[in-house]
Amino acid sequence: MFAGLILAVPLFLLLAGGVVVMLVLALTHRPDAALSAELASARRHGVMTSGVATAMLVLGPLLVWVATSSLLPLGPLLGVLPLAGAAMALLVLLAGELTWPRPRGTTRTAVVRDRSAGDLLRGGWARVTAAAAAALVVAVALAARLADESGRMVAAGRTDATGARVWSGSGPFPGLDYGLPQLVALAVVAGLVLLVVGAATNRAAVVAADASTDQLLRRSSAARAFRVALVGTLLTLAADLFFGGMAAGNVSVGVAHAVAVAAVLLGLGCGLAALVALLWPVPRLRAVAATSPTPAHA
Amino acid sequence: MSPTAEVTVTLDMLAATPPYEQVRAQLAGHIRAGALRVGDKLPVVRALAADLGVSTNTVGRAYRELEAGGLVTTRRRVGTIVQAPAAPAGPELQRQAAEFVQSARRAGLADEAVVDLVRGVLSAG
Numbered sequence: 001m002f003a004g005l006i007l008a009v010p011l012f013l014l015l016a017g018g019v020v021v022m023l024v025l026a027l028t029h030r031p032d033a034a035l036s037a038e039l040a041s042a043r044r045h046g047v048m049t050s051g052v053a054t055a056m057l058v059l060g061p062l063l064v065w066v067a068t069s070s071l072l073p074l075g076p077l078l079g080v081l082p083l084a085g086a087a088m089a090l091l092v093l094l095a096g097e098l099t100w101p102r103p104r105g106t107t108r109t110a111v112v113r114d115r116s117a118g119d120l121l122r123g124g125w126a127r128v129t130a131a132a133a134a135a136l137v138v139a140v141a142l143a144a145r146l147a148d149e150s151g152r153m154v155a156a157g158r159t160d161a162t163g164a165r166v167w168s169g170s171g172p173f174p175g176l177d178y179g180l181p182q183l184v185a186l187a188v189v190a191g192l193v194l195l196v197v198g199a200a201t202n203r204a205a206v207v208a209a210d211a212s213t214d215q216l217l218r219r220s221s222a223a224r225a226f227r228v229a230l231v232g233t234l235l236t237l238a239a240d241l242f243f244g245g246m247a248a249g250n251v252s253v254g255v256a257h258a259v260a261v262a263a264v265l266l267g268l269g270c271g272l273a274a275l276v277a278l279l280w281p282v283p284r285l286r287a288v289a290a291t292s293p294t295p296a297h298a
Numbered sequence: 299m300s301p302t303a304e305v306t307v308t309l310d311m312l313a314a315t316p317p318y319e320q321v322r323a324q325l326a327g328h329i330r331a332g333a334l335r336v337g338d339k340l341p342v343v344r345a346l347a348a349d350l351g352v353s354t355n356t357v358g359r360a361y362r363e364l365e366a367g368g369l370v371t372t373r374r375r376v377g378t379i380v381q382a383p384a385a386p387a388g389p390e391l392q393r394q395a396a397e398f399v400q401s402a403r404r405a406g407l408a409d410e411a412v413v414d415l416v417r418g419v420l421s422a423g
Contacts, residue, residue: 103351106312110349112305112328114339114377204348211304 010275017279030285038207041101042217043285049096050224053089054278057228060088075152079178079239083185086232090192093225097199103207110205117194117201120219125226125282129193132233133186139240140179146248147175154244156251170250174240182236189229196225216283223282234274241267305333309350313410317352321360323413329369329380330387331395340370340378 035043061081068077120126148155153171160166172178200221205214245263252260307324309317328334340346340361347357361378364370372378387395402412 100348102348107308107310108350108352109306109308110341110346112307112325112334112341112346114341115345202342202345202348204351 036208053092057089060085080185082235089228100203120222125223129230143174151175151177170247173247238270318359
């Protein structure tokens with residue numbers, strides 16, 4: 001019953017949230033007719049790439065699972081699936097940036113302006129993703145400290161009525177056996193995010209788009225990369241906290257038990273936050289009056 | 299530091315002048331005219347090449363020739379920066395150049411013909 005709820009509630013929230021977000025996006029969407037052909041084409045390219053990347057984020061873990069389940073140990077493999085999905089989605093986003101529409105006319109104009117990747121690394125998406133990544137590193141380090149020698153369980157000792165020390169263990173617990181592959185996967189994801197941001201910085205400017213619109217499209221690409229990384233990181237953190245908390249709760253008492261329960265709840269919160277992040281719109285061209293084509297932020 | 303005013307480079311892919319020379323000549327013109335000032339940072343080769351839809355070699359060659367001409371300097375980790383021309387065109391010379399271009403355009407000359415005219419005078423002199 002409880003396990004069923006854990007699956008059903010997020011799925012319901014994802015569906016309901018998805019419908020609401022789609023409605024809001026549809027109502028505030030600036031129609032193609034209000035854009036130049038090049039700008040409409042660039043937006044289509046970005047949205048299509050994002051759609052494929054999101055599908056890869058969801059289906060990628062299944063592909064990784066099918067491809068490697070017979071080769072790699074089950075637990076650590078399960079632990080890296082969300083970040084593996086994020087890495088695959090980031091590869092799609094990178095391909096999208098590298099195939100961004102290029103100018104084709106016989107007369108081509110470029111503005112001589114230095115573009116810096118730093119501009120795309122300062123947004124809210126970047127900060128939240130960095131915070132989530134830092135939280136995952138801290139959680140893995142703490143769990144590694146608490147885990148037993150196997151790296152997959154947590155053990156606690158207590159003194160029984162006869163005065164003898166009795167040890168009991170519980171798992172799965174995200175010790176280094178789970179945590180190390182997660183940290184490697186996190187590093188890969190971070191590297192891919194930087195590659196996507198670099199590609200978004202240096203890709204061709206959209207012909208006929210003013211500087212602010214062009215920058216908005218670049219910020220949008222960067223935000224999509226951070227969103228994918230954030231979802232993968234939060235889901236990994238959620239799994240570590242949830243299963244770690246459950247295992248620790250089985251062998252602890254008193255304050256330690258309360259901390260373990262809090263970790264379980266925090267894990268559920270992280271899972272919920274991942275769903276919210278997945279549905280949260282990135283900066284985009286919003287509907288405006290036809291006479292004032294100024295971009296706005298989502 | 300990026301240029302404060304909007305400075306552009308336009309490529310005519312059908313022109314007889316090779317694209318790298320068009321890029322070099324326009325950037326050199328912007329630097330000599332003061333539209334690009336000392337310390338201004340040029341876009342990285344890959345970005346300008348993408349914006350113009352040409353290969354990175356094209357823009358790279360233009361930058362190298364600007365550097366050979368002493369108009370820019372390239373530093374690792376910093377990029378390509380505008381530096382002071384050895385013999386900067388003073389305001390009076392710039393005014394005369396602008397007047398000459400306006401006169402040539404009024405006379406119906408295309409920009410390329412104006413450049414040819416100046417080159418012809420330079421080679422004759």
